Amino acid sequence: xxxxxxxxxxxxxxxxxxxxxxxxxxxxxxxxxxxxxxxxxxxxxxxxxxxxxxxxxxxxxxxxxxxxxxxxxxxxxxxxxxxxxxxxxxxxxxxxxxxxxxxxxxxxxxxxxxxxxxxxxxxxxxxxxxxxxxxxxxxxxxxxxxxxxxxxxxxxxxxxxxxxxxxxxxxxxxxxxxxxxxxxxxxxxxxxxxxxxxxxxxxxxxxxxxxxxxxxxxxxxxxxxxxxxxxxxxxxxxxxxxxxxxxxxxxxxxxxxxxxxxxxxxxxxxxxxxxxxxxxxxxxxxxxxxxxxxxxxxxxxxxxxxxxxxxxxxxxxxxxxxxxxxxxxxxxxxxxxxxxxxxxxxxxxxxxxxxxxxxxxxxxxxxxxxxxxxxxxxxxxxxxxxxxxxxxxxxxxxxxxxxxxxxxxxxxxxxxxxxxxxxxxx
Amino acid sequence: xxxxxxxxxxxxxxxxxxxxxxxxxxxxxxxxxxxxxxxxxxxxxxxxxxxxxxxxxxxxxxxxxxxxxxxxxxxxxxxxxxxxxxxxxxxxxxxxxxxxxxxxxxxxxxxxxxxxxxxxxxxxxxxxxxxxxxxxxxxxxxxxxxxxxxxxxxxxxxx
Numbered sequence: 001x002x003x004x005x006x007x008x009x010x011x012x013x014x015x016x017x018x019x020x021x022x023x024x025x026x027x028x029x030x031x032x033x034x035x036x037x038x039x040x041x042x043x044x045x046x047x048x049x050x051x052x053x054x055x056x057x058x059x060x061x062x063x064x065x066x067x068x069x070x071x072x073x074x075x076x077x078x079x080x081x082x083x084x085x086x087x088x089x090x091x092x093x094x095x096x097x098x099x100x101x102x103x104x105x106x107x108x109x110x111x112x113x114x115x116x117x118x119x120x121x122x123x124x125x126x127x128x129x130x131x132x133x134x135x136x137x138x139x140x141x142x143x144x145x146x147x148x149x150x151x152x153x154x155x156x157x158x159x160x161x162x163x164x165x166x167x168x169x170x171x172x173x174x175x176x177x178x179x180x181x182x183x184x185x186x187x188x189x190x191x192x193x194x195x196x197x198x199x200x201x202x203x204x205x206x207x208x209x210x211x212x213x214x215x216x217x218x219x220x221x222x223x224x225x226x227x228x229x230x231x232x233x234x235x236x237x238x239x240x241x242x243x244x245x246x247x248x249x250x251x252x253x254x255x256x257x258x259x260x261x262x263x264x265x266x267x268x269x270x271x272x273x274x275x276x277x278x279x280x281x282x283x284x285x286x287x288x289x290x291x292x293x294x295x296x297x298x299x300x301x302x303x304x305x306x307x308x309x310x311x312x313x314x315x316x317x318x319x320x321x322x323x324x325x326x327x328x329x330x331x332x333x334x335x336x337x338x339x340x341x342x343x344x345x346x347x348x349x350x351x352x353x354x355x356x357x358x359x360x361x362x363x364x365x366x367x368x369x370x371x372x373x374x375x376x377x378x379x380x381x382x383x384x385x386x387x388x389x390x391x392x393x394x395x396x397x398x399x400x401x402x403x404x405x406x407x408x409x410x411x412x413x414x415x416x417x418x419x420x421x422x423x424x425x426x
Numbered sequence: 427x428x429x430x431x432x433x434x435x436x437x438x439x440x441x442x443x444x445x446x447x448x449x450x451x452x453x454x455x456x457x458x459x460x461x462x463x464x465x466x467x468x469x470x471x472x473x474x475x476x477x478x479x480x481x482x483x484x485x486x487x488x489x490x491x492x493x494x495x496x497x498x499x500x501x502x503x504x505x506x507x508x509x510x511x512x513x514x515x516x517x518x519x520x521x522x523x524x525x526x527x528x529x530x531x532x533x534x535x536x537x538x539x540x541x542x543x544x545x546x547x548x549x550x551x552x553x554x555x556x557x558x559x560x561x562x563x564x565x566x567x568x569x570x571x572x573x574x575x576x577x578x579x580x581x582x583x584x585x
Contacts, residue, residue: 016517017498019496019498020496021496026521052479052484062451240462242455246452269444269448269489273486276483277496279479331497374499374501
């Protein structure tokens, strides 16, 4: 009965456009007050405070800040120039450059929205100028930007790891193969598309030019080595790696002498507010988590599903369909916070590796970022391209298909995401 | 009505505060790593960084409220006709105000209860000071919601 009350209130609040974090908190308060009386309210303030000070989650604002510095310091421009020299000679050169740069960006930044905004503002106008349709330009930027959450570091992975209680570092390692495979497949798809639409090359291949742009971007290449090398080498934790990323990005920005202080200030404030919106969700999920524990909802769901079937692949198929559907309606952070605590007992009882499931969740979130009406990354790309999100979605199907293929491959051939984890950690 | 210039100043002060918080958090983590590497780990590092994150969360939320950046599902309300949307908009704002008033009241009660307690690792910092973020930011969020309701109303009524 209380569960019904909670979910009815939650649905009503979401329908009248109350932010998800506040909706979760209010719905939980209503259910808990109905159960225990108004004395529960004192707990609200304490839980909301404690929920927002989780140490591993400090990595989130720091990775956002590192990305903000990178975007304000000429690093993006150099990386695009390097990608242009490397793959610009292939048919549909600008889309190749977009995907290649996104794959590199993904190793420094953990936010797809930030990448779409940073790369899109440069590459979408360039694509439109070269005769690419605005829908295609928005699609390629949007889908390639979602690689940011699959290739480490990744903000949704940090969030998942904290909620599921698994290793952030292992989850980061598991993202490598699916992320790069997805990037290369997107390149193949955009090549076929470019051939059909006769899209131009960007520049002819020139070894001298490649050497020059590599030299110019050399310092930027050290960023992923510092961040990921430090984390995977066991020198720093993910949070400390994020702190180092900030320092390294600042040092490189000063060396490049293109640091724009105003842009940095704005990006940092934006990063702070992005952190706040995600962390407020985390804090309110503390309240929901307490309720779920008291009512034993996750255990009940696990029990009812496992009495239906014990086949873990079938359960994963059900969960994939469920995550795919909610991806249409929920922002990635909200999806993690609402779904992960509920399904974890089920995942554990079936003996599914939480790291493997983390990759499955992350890939579903990457797809969710592309599927309207709630498609955070596609929305950013479309607003830059000045095109309609639904029209862009029709073109974006080809890239979403790539992400779905990677999702199915990672779900049913666990060695794809888990091979590096086994090699490094087990 | 509130003047545009006071909203602008409020917006600006919130931005400066968030910016400084982000920089301080980065400094704390970097200093923490350096000391750990030097073999002299800072005992207060985890606790202080966690508190800084909580402060960014709540003061950042006040800014996010002002700019309408909180994650929601704004398309759902559009299924209702405009007359009903108007009523639902008012209800939604009342619920948000009530929630943050409750947080202000009980957050203040928590501070009173915690009077005399200090942080575990830094015993000269009172718990009531760090936990004041809940009532203080709740008041700021109410102010932000008040400053931004016109824009939020326009967005709700737009098809």
